[in-house]
Amino acid sequence: MRGYARPTPTSDNGRVNASPSSQQWFDRALVVSPGGVNSPVRAFRAVGGTPRFMVGGEGAWLTDADGERYLDLIGSWGPMLLGHAHPEVVAAVQAAAGHGTSFGTPSPPEVELAEEIVARTPVDQVRLVSSGTEATMSALRLARGFTGRDMVVKFAGCYHGHVDALLAQAGSGVVTLGLPETPGVPAHVTADTVVLPYNDRAAVEAAFAELGPRIACVITEAAAGNMGVVPPEPGFNQFLSETCRSHGALLISDEVMTGFRVTSSGHWGLDGAREGWSPDLMTFGKVMGGGFPAAAFGGRGDVMAQLAPNGPVYQAGTLSGNPVATTAGLTTLRLADEDVYDRVDSWSGSAQSLVTEALSQAGVPHVLQTAGSMFSVFWGVTEPVTDFAGAQAQETWRFAPFFHAMLDAGVHLPPSAYECWFVSAAHDDEALSRMAAALPEAARAAAAAPEPTRT
Numbered sequence: 001m002r003g004y005a006r007p008t009p010t011s012d013n014g015r016v017n018a019s020p021s022s023q024q025w026f027d028r029a030l031v032v033s034p035g036g037v038n039s040p041v042r043a044f045r046a047v048g049g050t051p052r053f054m055v056g057g058e059g060a061w062l063t064d065a066d067g068e069r070y071l072d073l074i075g076s077w078g079p080m081l082l083g084h085a086h087p088e089v090v091a092a093v094q095a096a097a098g099h100g101t102s103f104g105t106p107s108p109p110e111v112e113l114a115e116e117i118v119a120r121t122p123v124d125q126v127r128l129v130s131s132g133t134e135a136t137m138s139a140l141r142l143a144r145g146f147t148g149r150d151m152v153v154k155f156a157g158c159y160h161g162h163v164d165a166l167l168a169q170a171g172s173g174v175v176t177l178g179l180p181e182t183p184g185v186p187a188h189v190t191a192d193t194v195v196l197p198y199n200d201r202a203a204v205e206a207a208f209a210e211l212g213p214r215i216a217c218v219i220t221e222a223a224a225g226n227m228g229v230v231p232p233e234p235g236f237n238q239f240l241s242e243t244c245r246s247h248g249a250l251l252i253s254d255e256v257m258t259g260f261r262v263t264s265s266g267h268w269g270l271d272g273a274r275e276g277w278s279p280d281l282m283t284f285g286k287v288m289g290g291g292f293p294a295a296a297f298g299g300r301g302d303v304m305a306q307l308a309p310n311g312p313v314y315q316a317g318t319l320s321g322n323p324v325a326t327t328a329g330l331t332t333l334r335l336a337d338e339d340v341y342d343r344v345d346s347w348s349g350s351a352q353s354l355v356t357e358a359l360s361q362a363g364v365p366h367v368l369q370t371a372g373s374m375f376s377v378f379w380g381v382t383e384p385v386t387d388f389a390g391a392q393a394q395e396t397w398r399f400a401p402f403f404h405a406m407l408d409a410g411v412h413l414p415p416s417a418y419e420c421w422f423v424s425a426a427h428d429d430e431a432l433s434r435m436a437a438a439l440p441e442a443a444r445a446a447a448a449a450p451e452p453t454r455t
């Protein structure tokens, strides 16, 4: 045991408090975890202050260690489509856990979850993994193994998990913390990564004209949600699919965030299904795990056939297809019917109107962008944001005071201007009233935010 003093949980009046506060948990966490967190954006670095340590979630609401109740617009960064602690998901998970938590053999729920994913999307087969990062990492390896090529094209501002080769100009926490690049990623690992501006067809054409025979794949978020929400321009994903096909490369559509969230078949339901094209590989996570660590990659049968044990491309996982995680995901997907998507869309639309109205009344220039029910605000801009450069041109300094005013009024937004706001089917009229009450003051705080002086 290390010799640090574990802080005694005390309340303001000095009495021993059986339930430590968020601040006390954070103090303890800072001793044993870098930054006090297990994923960087949770540390509140972009907004300042103390992260709230949650002790409970129910429907659209979270309760922190101090007993404060918040309307949740993080949704665990996407998974909680049905809201927290949905009774049927909880019951299914409890039953599954009662039968054993991991076998290291195949088990029925993983087959049923794979069937559900195959039924909803254009993929022929899926391999289950435990995180979105693992899904994109494995899809990348498979694309390289299948094509026998090394180069990968990604778009600036898109985040595909913390895969070494894909961290170049990534969104999400990488941009929130302003990290230009990540030490620990050897230059040779990213030497085969080409980073292009999002939504830029000419740049894609130029890259293929120069490097075509060496490009294994293009990986893109089906709709970018990690530089704020930046949807693909109409036809852009189809253009990527066709360009890849004509050069013998594969298109990997990363639907870790959008999958089973923006429609029952993900963002593909908004473009590919209507336009008549399919990605060669897709990655999934978040909603399909029902709040548990489950993710997947899948695609064309001939590509998936290259995966071990059928083919030579190796990929494996001790907890892949875990029976409790797959039960949570399966139950969530089975409950995610059209009514759920209608309710999520409708609440999201109402919330978007409230945000726009409050910011406009306070005189804050902004653009609110959507991909299905996912949305985010770009601060201080007046034109639609179509790429990472546009996202970075926003006045992020307006976000911190806005965020804290919302938090003080009981609405927990993602603690970064570059993250998307997530809604669940449990967000109801009470949740909308909480938003409506919180927004005017927060909008005034954003309007009054002083511009930082440049040094």
Ligand code: PLP
Pocket (backbone or CB within 6 Å): 077, 131, 132, 133, 134, 136, 159, 160, 161, 162, 172, 221, 226, 254, 255, 256, 257, 285, 286, 295
């Ligand atoms: N891909 C996308 C589009 C994501 O948004 C994320 C995470 O936010 C990932 C991949 C990585 O997923 P995970 O955090 O489960 O590793």
